[in-house]
Amino acid sequence: MKVNSIVEGFFYNSEKTPDKTALIWGNEKISYEEVSECILKVAGFLKNQGVSEGDRVAFYGEKSPLFLYTYFATHLINAVAVPLDIKLPDERLADLISQTEPHILLHPTDISHSFKQLPFDKNLLDAEPLKSFEFPDKDLTADILFTTGTTGSSKGVKLTHHNILAGAENSNIFIGNNSSDTEIIPLPLHHAFGLRRLRTNMLLGATVVLVDGFIFPKLFFDAMENYGANGICMVPAGFSIVKKLMKRTYIDYFKKLKYIEFGSSSMENSEKKDLAEALPDTRICMHYGLTEVAANIFIEFHDDDSKLNALGKPSPNTLVKIVSDAGIEQPTKEVGEIVVKGAVQTPGYWKKPELTNDSFINGWFKTGDLGFADEEGYIFLSGRKDDVMNIGGKKVFPGEIEEIINQHILVKDSACISVKESGVITGEMIKAFVVPENKEKLDLKELMNFLREKLEPFKIPSEIIFISRIPHTSSGKKQRDKLK
Amino acid sequence: MKVEDIIREVLYIDETTELSDDIGPGQLEAWDSLGHVNIITAIEDEYDIEISPEEIGEINSITEIKKILIKKGAITE
Structure with missing residues (x-):
């Protein structure tokens, strides 16, 4: 019918x-x-x-x-x-x-x-x-x-x-x-x-x-x-x-x-x-x-x-x-x-x-x-036009995670990338690079708790690395590729 | 390392979150399916044991994890 x-x-x-x-x-x-x-x-x-x-x-x-x-x-x-x-x-x-x-x-x-x-x-x-x-x-x-x-x-x-x-x-x-x-x-x-x-x-x-x-x-x-x-x-x-x-x-x-x-x-x-x-x-x-x-x-x-x-x-x-x-x-x-x-x-x-x-x-x-x-009509994926990450089948934009990380009072700047590693269950995992305001005071577990309150679980980074600066272009655009 | 400490480390949980024996998979936001896999793997590595699929299927709390470890002689009661 x-x-x-x-x-x-x-x-x-x-x-x-x-x-x-x-x-x-x-x-x-x-x-x-x-x-x-x-x-x-x-x-x-x-x-x-x-x-x-x-x-x-x-x-x-x-x-x-x-x-x-x-x-x-x-x-x-x-x-x-x-x-x-x-x-x-x-x-x-x-x-x-x-x-x-x-x-x-x-x-x-x-x-x-x-x-x-x-x-x-x-x-x-x-x-x-x-x-x-x-x-x-x-x-x-x-x-x-x-x-x-x-x-x-x-x-x-x-x-x-x-x-x-x-x-x-x-x-x-x-x-x-x-x-x-x-x-x-x-x-x-x-x-x-x-x-x-x-x-x-x-x-x-x-x-x-x-x-x-x-x-x-x-x-x-x-x-x-x-x-x-x-x-x-x-x-x-x-x-x-x-x-x-x-x-x-x-x-x-x-x-x-x-x-x-x-x-x-x-x-x-x-x-x-x-x-x-x-x-x-x-x-x-x-x-x-x-x-x-x-x-x-x-x-x-x-x-x-x-x-x-x-x-x-x-x-x-x-x-x-x-x-x-x-x-x-x-x-x-x-x-x-x-x-x-x-x-x-x-x-x-x-x-x-x-x-x-x-x-x-x-x-x-x-x-x-x-x-x-290809000539048989199969479609192949080459990549994305933007920086989107695919975490376990869900699309995640680095900018939205960075925006939340940067809301933490002890964070100066951040950048997120996805990393493909064999054995990673979600296929890709989110790696966050964080520039702390004060490295001694910023606690990793406390930062994770902060993120859990504000982000869906699949958007929580699997790894957070403290660094001194995020690379930017002269026009101020984040160079996430340089972190890979 | 104690079971609770392994769980805290794997799930990035600090001391402000209470981990009582009746807490189990799905009951904490961080203890989702991925967290569960990571906990099982970390416990197998820490105590150098293998947990069978049947035993994994029975795990619904920290108590059950401890029972498995006692049965395998990895910890004492």
Whole structure:
């Protein structure tokens, strides 16, 4: 059946297979019908709070069934979902809230703002279920997802129902998963990758097992044994953690998987090859993606075994090309910027028209990544146009970390770089160079505590080195390259 | 080195953060999955032991880490 939104697809599945398990959370199995009833209750709650079409509903992005209910309830009443990272420090949370001006904020932390706030808890399920509704039009904004901006201020990516539907459909076509599959989602749900996997499975009428991160990988194996889970999504950093904690035993379990979807970040070719050999019957897919244009390139470790150093080929229904600064398509093997076009493409950034304008060229979205294509159509990554770092699959700009470090009273200046070292779980690690005001008084642990209060955990440097001066150009620009 | 000292060193935690025996992975901001791997590795190196995947799967607190170390004769009760 053709639907215009993921939420419409979900309710279609709920009608068709009401008793089927949609979600598994701990020992709790929740059927499609039960989930749909909870969605209607939260939708009723939001309506009672006066939320109407186009209003933003900002909510705590925790891993729980309540997240799914709130997310789809927001869509059902044609409002805009703004899921928030649960680890956001207060200042950044306040920034996102002031940017999106939500009609309501559902969040446990009481921070200073002028918007209506209620706790994100089971009280949302106390309302009378919504009686009548119309599924959203495909061109309505469904979500605003935040990604890091170069200046330290986050930017909200607008995604329409059409965008997120296309993102789900395209990845389903490539991966080949279907309604009979059960997927383990250990990734955060406020983030584009984890959220896409959740939407994708709900659109298909499949089952998802929500697992809280990678800290207890035994839970993955329990899900496979107890619930027949046969798919998983993970970032290479998470996979490294699984390998370190479970050692070789992970292979015995993972080789029973039908598919794995990896988010694209640093993974050695030899590791890809080893994994393909160890899991001969598992479809091992890795995407290249951005929140703005979903997973737009895919590679499969067996099918593409001769090109494992490539990002892959464009996702189904998606166009990718390499262009010069003037927007002219580059010949094969010539480096240029990777640009993307297709139904997954964001209409732009929330309330940032200039940034939106700068992010497109002739209707194509500019990824900011440099790459080239070969004669077979594989796309290869060469680097970034800016100083962005990729830490375990998440983009981090050095400027935003330096800005926070420099706020410390005993810090004069700082510069951050990413360092690739074999054995580093996140692929790249952040190294901070700090010029202290007073070397004797500046305590490393105290500085780390200071940073933990102000930065998300993945942005905390792995190493801090005190130096006497940061190299700058004559025009005052930091020369981070000289620190490498 | 005591288990608590290893954890403090690996996670960059100073004395202002209390480390009681019932604290475990996921309960401190710094004790995330990456921190957990680093703690296990540091403990294996410090006591020259290998902790099996099954034992790692049981670790949900400092108490459990100490139980493993006692079982392996690395520390005494």
